[in-house]
Amino acid sequence: MNSIQVLQPRYRVEECLEAIRECLEVGWTGLGFKTVEFETNWKVYTGLPHAHFVNSATAGLHLAVKILKDAYGWEEYVDEVITTPLTFVSTNHAIMYERLIPVFADICPSTMCMDPASVEKCITSDTRAVMYVGVAGRVGHLNDIREICKKHNLKLILDAAHMVGTTVQGRHVGAEADVTVFSFHAVKNLPIADGGMVCFQDPEFDARARKLSWLGIDKDTYTRSAGHGSYKWKYDVPNVGFKYHGNSIMAAIGLVQLKYIDEDNKVRRQMAARYDELLEDVRRPVDVYNEGIVSANHLYQIIIDDRDEVLLKMNEQGVYPGVHYVDNTQYPMYRDCEQQNDCQLSKLYATKLMTLPMHLNLSSGDVDRVAATLKGILNG
Numbered sequence: 001m002n003s004i005q006v007l008q009p010r011y012r013v014e015e016c017l018e019a020i021r022e023c024l025e026v027g028w029t030g031l032g033f034k035t036v037e038f039e040t041n042w043k044v045y046t047g048l049p050h051a052h053f054v055n056s057a058t059a060g061l062h063l064a065v066k067i068l069k070d071a072y073g074w075e076e077y078v079d080e081v082i083t084t085p086l087t088f089v090s091t092n093h094a095i096m097y098e099r100l101i102p103v104f105a106d107i108c109p110s111t112m113c114m115d116p117a118s119v120e121k122c123i124t125s126d127t128r129a130v131m132y133v134g135v136a137g138r139v140g141h142l143n144d145i146r147e148i149c150k151k152h153n154l155k156l157i158l159d160a161a162h163m164v165g166t167t168v169q170g171r172h173v174g175a176e177a178d179v180t181v182f183s184f185h186a187v188k189n190l191p192i193a194d195g196g197m198v199c200f201q202d203p204e205f206d207a208r209a210r211k212l213s214w215l216g217i218d219k220d221t222y223t224r225s226a227g228h229g230s231y232k233w234k235y236d237v238p239n240v241g242f243k244y245h246g247n248s249i250m251a252a253i254g255l256v257q258l259k260y261i262d263e264d265n266k267v268r269r270q271m272a273a274r275y276d277e278l279l280e281d282v283r284r285p286v287d288v289y290n291e292g293i294v295s296a297n298h299l300y301q302i303i304i305d306d307r308d309e310v311l312l313k314m315n316e317q318g319v320y321p322g323v324h325y326v327d328n329t330q331y332p333m334y335r336d337c338e339q340q341n342d343c344q345l346s347k348l349y350a351t352k353l354m355t356l357p358m359h360l361n362l363s364s365g366d367v368d369r370v371a372a373t374l375k376g377i378l379n380g
């Protein structure tokens with residue numbers, strides 16, 4: 001019996017290899033060439049005004065926090081960013097990298113995304129921003145959070161690592177926030193091995209992201225090589241930046257994957273619908289606070305008691321679900337933050353959420369087998 005893993009990428013191998021071959025033959029594998037084309041196509045796909053391709057969403061989230069912090073003069077060790085404990089640590093590390101204080105708001109028990117009422121309770125005179133995560137591709141209360149941000153003059157950062165392809169009334173998510181960050185990590189909806197896209201609304205912030213992601217140098221090698229004159233080798237370094245930019249090999253894979261993302265997400269939707277049908281009696285998060293959502297369905301999550309025990313029993317039958325996520329306040333670096341707020345629901349659901357296998361290498365028979373295995377254990 002084959003084992004069924006929770007997440008797994010699928011690539012159009014020949015097409016990706018052809019795109020990589022082009023980079024190798026042209027002799028340009030770094031920043032520029034395919035990265036420019038990927039950014040252009042991403043803007044067309046999402047309708048967002050700016051997009052900068054970086055080597056991970058983690059890097060993109062860091063740039064998002066840093067650029068807003070520098071622009072608005074946020075104070076280290078004093079100013080606060082409201083965030084969620086139910087996320088991958090990258091979300092919160094990005095706040096810590098800039099020595100700002102993460103303040104944890106609780107989640108909404110329907111969507112597992114941040115609860116607007118809890119966010120409002122966390123606001124103090126030191127709050128500067130809200131970091132919102134669209135968990136599993138869900139939109140949750142994003143619109144309400146945006147209104148709260150407007151009312152209190154807070155910046156909104158959207159961690160859209162799971163939201164590649166999530167639309168609301170036909171429009172791709174992202175424009176709601178001051179900056180939105182997508183992930184193309186190996187098991188995301190648009191896998192390229194590693195990469196991310198940081199999408200600012202403000203053109204000046206986009207320009208700054210481009211400089212900071214290339215070590216703070218004011219001209220990239222691609223622009224320099226395209227230039228003329230004897231001073232094309234010359235550049236200035238006005239900032240201490242990072243090595244965060246994406247490269248043409250990853251972008252080449254991204255360009256291929258992007259062509260198929262809607263088709264791929266449709267397959268995910270069909271799988272999710274099949275799980276919904278087979279597991280009618282099992283509780284699961286629901287995205288009910290907006291009209292006309294089409295979710296990226298990055299994760300298929302369910303809510304069950306005795307999660308860890310059930311998970312082990314599924315493993316014995318060759319099915320390997322996942323857990324998204326451990327409540328971040330369990331980790332030593334976020335333990336102190338726990339004292340600020342008591343996120344009871346995050347704590348509770350972190351012990352009950354299970355992610356069922358869902359990816360493009362699964363057959364409909366595999367989906368049925370996962371559901372049958374789960375039901376057998378729950379009913380047994």
Ligand SMILES: Cc1ncc(COP(=O)(O)O)c(C=O)c1O
Nearest residue numbers: 056057058088090161183184185
């Ligand atoms: C919610 C969330 N945010 C951020 C990230 C970081 O993405 P990346 O691996 O591209 O840095 C992930 C990826 O696992 C994620 O799930």
